[in-house]
Amino acid sequence: MVFVRIYNIVFAANKKTCIFADSFIHQMPFSIISDEFLLPSPLVRLEDEYTSAAGVALYLKREDLIHQQISGNKYRKLFYNLHQARAEGKQTLLTFGGAYSNHIYATAAAGYLHGFQTIGVIRGEATEPLNETLAFAQAAGMRLHYASREAYRHKTEAEFIEKLRHEFGDFYLVPEGGSNAFAVRGCEQIISELEQEFDYVACACGTGGTLAGLVVGLLQQNKKANVLGVPVLKGADFLYQDIAKLLADYQQVYNIDYNLPQAAAARFELFLDYHFGGYAKRNQDLDKFIVWFQAKHDVPIEFVYTGKILFGIYDLIKKEYIRKGQKVVIIHTGGLR
Ligand SMILES: Cc1ncc(COP(=O)(O)O)c(C=O)c1O
Numbered sequence: 001m002v003f004v005r006i007y008n009i010v011f012a013a014n015k016k017t018c019i020f021a022d023s024f025i026h027q028m029p030f031s032i033i034s035d036e037f038l039l040p041s042p043l044v045r046l047e048d049e050y051t052s053a054a055g056v057a058l059y060l061k062r063e064d065l066i067h068q069q070i071s072g073n074k075y076r077k078l079f080y081n082l083h084q085a086r087a088e089g090k091q092t093l094l095t096f097g098g099a100y101s102n103h104i105y106a107t108a109a110a111g112y113l114h115g116f117q118t119i120g121v122i123r124g125e126a127t128e129p130l131n132e133t134l135a136f137a138q139a140a141g142m143r144l145h146y147a148s149r150e151a152y153r154h155k156t157e158a159e160f161i162e163k164l165r166h167e168f169g170d171f172y173l174v175p176e177g178g179s180n181a182f183a184v185r186g187c188e189q190i191i192s193e194l195e196q197e198f199d200y201v202a203c204a205c206g207t208g209g210t211l212a213g214l215v216v217g218l219l220q221q222n223k224k225a226n227v228l229g230v231p232v233l234k235g236a237d238f239l240y241q242d243i244a245k246l247l248a249d250y251q252q253v254y255n256i257d258y259n260l261p262q263a264a265a266a267r268f269e270l271f272l273d274y275h276f277g278g279y280a281k282r283n284q285d286l287d288k289f290i291v292w293f294q295a296k297h298d299v300p301i302e303f304v305y306t307g308k309i310l311f312g313i314y315d316l317i318k319k320e321y322i323r324k325g326q327k328v329v330i331i332h333t334g335g336l337r
Contacts, residue, residue, distance in 0.1 A: 040193035055324035072334020074106030077183035085172035108137035179209025187213020204309040227268035234278040274312035
């Protein structure tokens with residue numbers, strides 16, 4: 001299968017090549033994956049009638065511009081995982097995701113650029129032709145392995161993983177959504193790139209890994225901001241527990257000498273009512289907001305993650321939860337291809 005796509009790369013400032021873009025690129029017959037990385041990601045001010053009326057200084061950290069295929073939190077989450085895989089001498093990355101998973105797409109690209117074999121365990125039945133996500137992943141060399149919805153439910157269990165090792169040999173396991181202690185460490189770097197102080201840092205939440213990283217960054221770097229999270233799933237209060245677990249793992253892996261989950265609990269809040277019906281659900285209010293925002297600020301956003309966090313933050317400004325004189329940065333976690 002030949003898969004060719006042409007990308008226009010127009011990043012002029014602060015261009016930097018990093019871990020993913022190393023010597024493996026020359027092994028490719030042709031490049032379908034960009035080797036350009038934009039770091040630190042740009043911070044842009046969002047000024048409009050709502051922010052001006054409220055007297056709120058709103059910023060957007062354009063993590064979506066980091067890379068064409070490994071954008072936003074995918075870059076952050078994979079960065080230390082790939083380092084770890086390399087340190088453990090692994091040659092193969094195995095991960096999990098749905099047929100439209102941004103994480104599957106980005107892992108295939110990162111593995112390709114960095115010289116790892118990749119295996120994607122995909123939830124559900126194989127369908128032909130492959131959708132754009134899976135076609136790209138396969139073209140980037142990812143081996144696709146389909147697991148029934150029932151089998152997929154066991155993806156974190158030792159027996160299931162053992163079966164995969166038996167079938168595919170040794171691999172470095174990146175969990176679904178990429179969230180683990182190494183991902184948290186990667187997302188922490190977003191805070192390192194913020195030179196100013198903020199009252200709030202805000203992000204959309206799926207697994208909570210990105211939010212956990214932001215909180216750790218603020219704690220470790222003695223910054224005063226609190227984190228506001230907007231889960232995109234309905235009924236996502238389980239995230240408090242999941243985030244505490246991620247932080248406990250991080251504490252163990254990185255030998256933190258204080259109770260990290262406890263310290264973190266006081267530094268973030270989840271707003272559970274901006275899910276619009278659940279994952280990838282939308283309504284007219286959200287669609288109208290997205291059309292307005294994109295026209296006003298000329299920044300592409302999507303309805304699954306960034307549309308919901310932006311809608312939530314504008315609503316919190318309207319409701320004066322975010323008050324006059326406060327400074328807020330929203331993390332644009334990507335999700336656009
Ligand atoms: C574009 C985008 N934004 C935000 C998230 C949520 O991140 P997390 O799972 O770390 O909460 C995801 C899911 O990984 C995503 O793909």
